[in-house]
Amino acid sequence: MHIGTQHVSGDNWEGYQVLTQLGVNHVSANPPGSWQNWSVDILTQFKEKLASIGISLDMIILPLSSVAAKSQGLPHIFLGPSSERDEELDRLCDLIRNLSLAGIPAGRYNITILGHLRTERRIGRGGATLSSFEYSKLDQSLGEFEGGTADADEMWERIDYFLSRVVSVAEEYKVRLACHPQDPGIGGQTYRGVARVMGMAEGLKKFVEMHESPYHGLNFCIGTVSESLGNPGEEIYEVVRYFGERKKLFNIHFRNIKGGFLDFVEVFPDEGDVNMLRALRTLKEVNYPYMVMPDHVPGISGEAPGAVGFAYCFGYIHALMQALDEED
């Protein structure tokens, strides 16, 4: 396994250079411009240009990001049967083929309708602002989702349809599809009439068994999965092991939280409830071979807070990886 990142993308070449300076040589990044123009040529040129400065393009994010469906590049894929859904799935399959032909081995994506859910930010160490979630403070006045409600059965049906279309293409073209859990899971409840079946570990277990394939797996976010556990500091490692042993981990978001199910804050990796060294050791024990990357970072003061926060995480991950090497 190796350190990676997703926070530099497009034509931010100065940003990529800093990555190489900080010993980060693997990325999930997207070519500049709209995904609709990502021809094999554009993808290939982007990959080669990164390679020329010592960066391996291990992954891109497909036009199914973590935001609400209506803001997605492909907004209809998880909204139930429609001709738009089928057209979008065709385009997604075309993109998977293009990735393969450009030599990009993986794409990450989200299955989400409402996007990430968060409530008011809280204050952390030194006044850092922390992305937070408290279920009881979730805005319940919004009513049912205007695109139609979907209970758990309905969601699984839509997911099944999605997988039935894309997994065989991914397998044929040998492109790993890495799905990010829903952030956060809220158990068996719905929010605005929509179930979040991909937010809980049990849901993820079911997910990887559907249309089972070595090219169908997870962008496993340690933060998000911890958010679904009652006591993540004790429980997360076995969840990591479960998916790791089954070779379903295609990318790791290396993020920590305080709290757990229905009430948590995102914190710096060193100060949360999860022992990140133990999490990384578990990944090593299951011979996880891909990227380990910081995900979000707390809001810090001063200039370039994002770059500073990620630099902190790179140093931290480097140190833990070195410490693990020394354990051998």
Added chain:
Amino acid sequence: MKIGTRISPDWLNRPDDLRFLKQIGVDCVDITLDICPGYSEAGGRANRAGLEKVVETINKAGLKIERANTSNRDYIKTFLGRPGSEQELDNLIANTELCGEFNLPVMGIQCFQASLFGHFPKSLHSYIEGRGKYKHLKVDLSDALDQPSPEGAPTHEEIWERTLAIFRGVVPVAESVGVKIAMHGNDPPVSSIFGVPQILYNFTAFDRLFSEVPSPNNGMTFCVGTRYESGEDVFEGIRHFGEQNKIFHVHFRDVRGTILEKKSYEEVIPDSGDLDMYQVAKALHDVGYDAVIDYDHIMRLATDGPEGREYIAYCVGHMRGLLQAVESCS
């Protein structure tokens, strides 16, 4: 162990930049006393109000001062045997007392550096490109060693006498006010540069300093980088001085190459040098060291500002990861 960083003096006027240190988990900061209002004007003597202002600003950001450093320019007359040494010693004693009054754990006293005698005929420094083309310092001593002493330069023994005079004056005061005096030693760690002698360049010299002025308050800033540059065994040094409780502060810096082998070395990003910094952290832990480690010098990254916030964050993250790993193994 705790994590320390240096601060940029103007951060005292920009609380956001001090707070960012606390946010990324820094525990302590290192200051030079010349950031205290009135210090330089008084010829290297801190006053109560000036230090109080600095201490308050730093405490307000949730941080603590671990080490207050003095500059060897503050006692240059003493080193060079010029009139005015009594005043310099008096200033140092006053600074020590003041550090005690504010409960600052460590005060740094610097040694005589060859550069204090005058400009070198040729710069030792150049900046070369490292990983991803970041610029880092290379120090090349190949022309500077084994040169005849220039006229008027102090001898090794003179520097020893003058250094010991400072320590004999300050250390008893430090003991009485509960401040530890930390000697960093020469950087670069060599016995002379272009013929100008230096004395504190190896373990033997530190041993001499500690035996000539024996005190539990007389110890060192163990600069991992400098000690490695010298060619001596860093791990042996940590054991040797750590077991005697002589390590009061640590500069946690990585280097490529030693003077012993190449007459040159490069200061590099901490995960990329010759030293295994995990083992360094472990050695410090094993010897019971529990004060501060500080990454020391700043490297310039492509998108970073002159104060090096991204680089600082990287190093703090790196140190925190190593410390958590080392501490979880015990």
